[in-house]
Amino acid sequence: PHLPYERPPLSKEAMASDAPEIKAIASDAILAEKSIRHVHSVQAVTIDRAAHAVRLSDGSVLPYDKLLLATGSTPRKLPMPGLGAHCVYLRTFADALAIRAHLTPGNRIAIIGGGFIGLELAAAARKLGADVTVIEAQPRILMRGVPAEIAEIIHDTHVAEGVDILCGDGIASIADDGRQVRTTLAGGREIVADLAIIGIGAVPVTGLAAEAGLTIDNGIAVDAELRSSDPDIFAAGDCCSFPLAVYGGRRVRLEAWRNAQEQGALAARNMLGAG
Structure with a gap:
């Protein structure tokens, strides 16, 4: 329904601001001026x-x-039973609005996936006062994105800001009871959150x-x-x-x-x- 818009701000500026806004690539007037017909919805x-x-x-x-x-x-879907309304993905502006509503002081946010999207959302959530746990099955964060030396610096920066990062442990089960999400790791640890954001890649x-x-x-x-x-x-x-x-x-x-x-x-x- 919207004008074409930038997606990168959805996990950054749109999350950290008090009133998220769409960053449109061009206005209706500019599209018309360029003889571009925009068909929406x-x-x-x-x-x-x-x-x-x-x-x-x-x-x-x-x-x-x-x-x-x-x-x-x-977004690549987490192929597990037990996901409910409090297990969400980020792709659209509507998704961003829904996630942003949960990023409040004291709310517990579990982020499944230690890639760019997950870490950007972790930073925004901490900035807004939420408690954040990042769960990454790989031995380190940003496994596909950056070399180990850079990942270590980013990891330490997040930890210093209060993000709890758990690497090298897969998910055994996840259960959304309509109030909170319980994620049990293969090693036995249980993470309880008010919202679970899944960021495990894209298809x-x-x-x-x-x-x-x-x-x-x-x-x-x-x-x-x-x-x-x-x-x-x-x-x-x-x-x-x-x-x-x-x-x-x-x-x-x-x-x-x-x-x-x-x-x-x-x-x-x-x-x-x-x-």
């Missing part, structure tokens, strides 16, 4: 590659010469592309110009995997704001024939 239902058309949930059809899929990713949104018969390989598979297996369909951002020369052409998928921004611009140029 509808979903793309199917891609008809033969007809070069996208069918929308309101019954309308959008024809295309070139099509860009920038469907992003969604690319590829359903529309898969149903259209496009090649999927850890995301929508694209070439170096971001072109999918259909020469008239491109993909960019979290939803696509692309060959990276520095890794000998191995396919990579990057869940990062900068990558999405730069790939969006690259896809636009190549859709216009820049090669």
